[in-house]
Structures are given as C-alpha cells and as structure tokens.
Amino acid sequence: MAQQSNQASMAEAQAQLQYLYNVYTQQHGLLENELAALRMTSAAITRNIETLENKERLSGSKILINGEGGAYFTATMDSIDKILVYVGAGYLIEKEASQALDYLKANYKKQDEIIRKLNADKQSVEKELVSITYNLSQMEQQRQ
Numbered sequence: 083m084a085q086q087s088n089q090a091s092m093a094e095a096q097a098q099l100q101y102l103y104n105v106y107t108q109q110h111g112l113l114e115n116e117l118a119a120l121r122m123t124s125a126a127i128t129r130n131i132e133t134l135e136n137k138e139r140l141s142g143s144k145i146l147i148n149g150e151g152g153a154y155f156t157a158t159m160d161s162i163d164k165i166l167v168y169v170g171a172g173y174l175i176e177k178e179a180s181q182a183l184d185y186l187k188a189n190y191k192k193q194d195e196i197i198r199k200l201n202a203d204k205q206s207v208e209k210e211l212v213s214i215t216y217n218l219s220q221m222e223q224q225r226q
Contacts, residue, residue: 096221103214106207113204120197127190134183137162 133140140159147155165182166174177185 092221092225096218099214099218099221103211103218106211106214110204110207110211113200113207117197117200117204120193120200124190124193124197127186127193131183131186131190134162134165134179134186137179 141161143159145157145159147157149155162179164176165179167177167182167185169175
C-alpha cells in the first residue's frame with residue numbers, strides 16, 4: 083500500500099515537472115521571438131544613426147526609396163535637414179537632424195537595455211529548463 087502511494091506521488095510530481103517544463107519552453111520561445119524583433123529594430127536604428135552621422139557625405143548620392151508594395155524609387159539625396167521620427171502609436175514627429183540623431187541614440191540605449199533584461203530572463207528560463215530536465219530524467223531512472 084505504501085509503495086502504491088509513493089508511486090502515485092512520484093507520478094504526480096513528474097506530471098507537475100512536465101507541466102512546468104512545457105510552460106518554461108513556451109516562455110523561452112516567446113522570449114526568443116521578442117529578442118529577435120528587438121534586435122531587428124536595434125539594427126534599423128543603428129543604420130539610421132549611421133546615415134545621420136554621415137549625412138554630409140551622402141549629399142548628392144543616389145538612394146532607393148521604398149514606395150511599398152514592392153516598388154522602389156531612385157532619387158538623388160539633396161540634404162538631410164529634417165527627419166520624421168517614429169515615436170510610437172503610429173505617430174511621427176518632425177525633428178532637426180541633430181535632434182533626430184540624439185533621439186535615435188537614446189532610443190537605441192533603451193532598446194539595448196531591454197535586450198539585456200530579456201537575455202537575462204531567457205538565461206533564467208534556460209537554467210530552469212536544465213534543472214527540470216535533469217529532475218525528470220532522475221525520476222525516470224528511479225521508475226525503471
């Protein structure tokens with residue numbers, strides 16, 4: 083009778099660990115997806131910062147403008163004086179080039195901090211997954 087009770091509690095503990103494993107696996111996937119999106123945004127911000135830092139050199143250059151829907155237009159860059167900067171919720175604000183550069187640099191720092199925090203969260207989840215996997219394998223060995 084005691085052995086049956088022990089087996090039942092062992093099966094319950096294993097089921098709980100399996101549930102936690104599934105939850106952490108989903109959380110890990112969500113963190114991975116969010117990090118990928120943030121890295122893409124950071125890369126775009128970096129390209130915009132580089133463009134603004136080299137704006138004098140770009141004057142007179144041929145550029146491609148994304149006309150959306152698969153169409154691109156060739157244009158000649160005159161100057162970069164004013165920039166429309168996305169500030170969220172579908173809003174753009176016009177800024178002088180130097181102000182836009184400062185804004186983008188500050189935005190990049192915020193993105194970088196968020197990425198660092200999410201990476202730390204992801205590492206915590208990965209440690210939990212390793213621990214749970216180890217415990218599940220130990221339980222499986224005990225059952226055999």
